[in-house]
Amino acid sequence: MAECIDELGIQSKTIGIASVGCSVFSYNYFNCDMVQAAHGRAPAVATGVKRADPSKIVFTYQGDGDLAAIGTAETVHSAARGENITVIFVNNAIYGMTGGQMAPTTLPGQVTQTSPYGRDVQTVGYPVKVCEMLSQVDGAAYLERVAVNNVKNLMAAKKAIKKAFQNQIDGKGFSLVEVLSACPTYWSMTPEKALERVASEMIPYYPLGVYKDKYAEEGTK
Amino acid sequence: MADKVLMKGNEALAEAAILAGCRHYFGYPITPQTEVAEYMAKKMPKIGGVFLQAESEIAAINMVIGAAAAGKRVMTSSSSPGVALKSEGLSYLAGCDLPALIVNVQRGGPGLGGIQPGQADYFHATRGAGHGDFHMIVTAPATVQEMIDLVGKSFDLADKYRMPAMLLADGTIGQMMEPVTLTENTSAPIEKPWAVTGYDGSRPRNVVNSLFIQPEDLENLVMERYARYAKIEAEEQMAEEYMTEDADIILVAYGVAARVCRNAIKAAREKGLKVGLIRPITLWPFPKKVMSAAAEKAKAFISVELSMGQMIEDIELAIRCRRPVLLCNRTGGMIPTPAEVLAKIDEAAKIGG
Structure with missing residues (x-):
């Protein structure tokens, strides 16, 4: 993300919105002005910042609990408004900050602190597929799911993130990149095993790819 | 104008x-x-x-x-x-x-x-x-x-x-x-150097957190x-005083309740009762100074409110419970009538107002 901001030469006009979760300290890691938002509210705070000065480049950095559980309404409606912001959504299928509880994106059967017998879809329901869901929202401009489990995917992820920022520069509207990521700590795995799991379990459930590219679609017509 | x-x-x-x-x-x-x-x-x-x-x-x-x-x-x-x-x-x-x-x-x-x-x-x-x-x-x-x-x-x-x-x-x-x-x-706009307006190295990075x-x-x-x-x-305490100078009984009310009180005060004064009104304009900070000063002379207070006795606590605190504070209230969307306030004034007068 930071590389994309540098390469696009937008650091001095970029405002980041940190969320709640493992992402909470992102305001320490990005060398730009930042606002730390309440849990799930980053897209609403981003809306306020962007509407205050549309010439700024505004991004949110959110995890799966923040974006797909407590902040579902803010996510869906900022997409529906076609809010001209960039949303980076890190999906590692678990709540990391609080110590490994079930997330809205936890896979069926996956063991967590609050699904100790494995996620039972009969009682707690199914994971939320954010890109698929938002692809039905007319206001969303660009939705892509990427993974950071190997070098090839990492390069593709960077390309998608750069596009999500470029879209905002071009005034194209709501862009979201979902990044499938490992959490070795709370998956109780070695980093290597955790990366293998992204490939063997997450990607089959959350297929990679472009779920929506409004302007590309229009361009091909 | x-x-x-x-x-x-x-x-x-x-x-x-x-x-x-x-x-x-x-x-x-x-x-x-x-x-x-x-x-x-x-x-x-x-x-x-x-x-x-x-x-x-x-x-x-x-x-x-x-x-x-x-x-x-x-x-x-x-x-x-x-x-x-x-x-x-x-x-x-x-x-x-x-x-x-x-x-x-x-x-x-x-x-x-x-x-x-x-x-x-x-x-x-x-x-x-x-x-x-x-x-x-x-x-x-x-x-x-x-x-x-x-x-x-x-x-x-x-x-x-x-x-x-x-x-x-x-x-x-x-x-x-x-x-x-x-x-x-x-009023002149106040500078906001802490605002997130983009970091270009000319000032420290702004983080709102x-x-x-x-x-x-x-x-x-x-x-x-x-x-x-x-x-x-x-x-920054703000309050309006109405006929409090000689008042034995002080009504305290804000918003619409204060408007009702003015009518009740007129009726009470016609009966010879010395009643005044302190109308808090700031509820926080609560106008403690004017309230405390009034408690030097007044004999009783009445909190007139559209709630079950909330502001009354601030009145009691402001005057350190030196005088009795009665409650005249309606709630649920009802507004006290001047007659109801007057009845409470009569009650306060009996207990020493």
Whole structure:
């Protein structure tokens, strides 16, 4: 993300919105002005910042609990408004900050602190597929799911993130990149095993790819 | 002098916000304050401002946080159940030291309550607007003109002290029409060097944040904030006194209740009872000084409110319980009549007023 901001030469006009979760300290890691938002509210705070000065480049950095559980309404409606912001959504299928509880994106059967017998879809329901869901929202401009489990995917992820920022520069509207990521700590795995799991379990459930590219679609017509 | 115009309270406050330089409004419809949003929807696009109807009260207050963090004069408005939803954001505004105006045109509660006027959010506004140690500046208009005047004042105080300010109105003041004078807010804009406007290396990086993991750091910040609150309590108390000079009995009321009290005082004076009114204009800081001074001479106080005895606690605290404080109240959307207030005045007179 930071590389994309540098390469696009937008650091001095970029405002980041940190969320709640493992992402909470992102305001320490990005060398730009930042606002730390309440849990799930980053897209609403981003809306306020962007509407205050549309010439700024505004991004949110959110995890799966923040974006797909407590902040579902803010996510869906900022997409529906076609809010001209960039949303980076890190999906590692678990709540990391609080110590490994079930997330809205936890896979069926996956063991967590609050699904100790494995996620039972009969009682707690199914994971939320954010890109698929938002692809039905007319206001969303660009939705892509990427993974950071190997070098090839990492390069593709960077390309998608750069596009999500470029879209905002071009005034194209709501862009979201979902990044499938490992959490070795709370998956109780070695980093290597955790990366293998992204490939063997997450990607089959959350297929990679472009779920929506409004302007590309229009361009091909 | 500007001409008088006839305006509804809710529309007057919206226009006053625009005159005070507010160009960003985020809200959600709820009775009895919806006219504020409707007025902003009409006006803002024409003057280069932003009106946005949010998907929820929670989203609206967080949009306010974003625009406030960007250094803009920004507001939201709602009514009781909607303001409760904003509580999360009110705490974050305070924790981030962000100025903003929040209007609560109160209705009856709890729960969905009713849509008639109420004052039962007094505790919420003055004590428990959200989690954690914090205050908001809270003002209470009793006329449509004051609705206008306090909007500008609230924005100025919020900017000066870097904190949220709440205009605590009630459904009556929001819905009634009165002749008013609209004047441009002439106070000089306050610099906001802390705002997130983009980091280019010419100043330190700005981070608007309420998270502090080290308890010593957090305690220090809260202590600093309370030092600011102490200054506000010393310097910003506002109240109107009406016939208090010789009064044995002091009515204390804000908003629509204060209007009822004026009629009751006239009737009481005709009966030979020396009754006056202290009308708090700031509810936080509560006008303790004028209240305490009045307790030197007055023999009894009556809290007249549209709630089950909330402001009465602040009166008792302000006068250190030196005099009896009676309660004259209705709730659930009902308003006390002058006759009901007069009956309470008679009761106070019997116990020594």
